[in-house]
Amino acid sequence: MSRQPINESIRRLLEGNPNVLHVTDKTIQYSPEFKLSAVKAYQEGKTPYEIFLEAGLDPRQIGTDIPKQSLKRWRKSYDALGEEGLLSERRGRGSTGRPVTRNLSAEEQLKKAQAKIKYLEAELELLKKLEAAERRLRK
Structure with a gap:
């Protein structure tokens, strides 16, 4: 179920709230x-409802389920990243980010490389089987 678009008067009201950075239609x-x-x-x-109301964000205007959903996400x-998880923008980076290889020990790098080799070998075998099956179908 999709949300109702945020109308212009509510958008202006929300943009005036210090707890809101940006508002679009959705x-x-x-x-x-x-x-x-x-x-x-x-x-x-x-409760999420109380928190939003005290912050000047009326759940009846933004959607009654928004406070609960937002709090669950936050x-x-x-829990995963501490205060830094909420204070820094993480969009497009995944929830935990990629591990940095330069901080891995030589043993960890070796294990990672071996796992990658094993994966690539399995992928190659799969491709060989696929080619063989295609050749059989063409005959």
């Missing part, structure tokens, strides 16, 4: 500080 980008304070307030026992990020 999305609201909240400030990192708000995300962090919301997660901490939730840990203290407040808590997951906070």
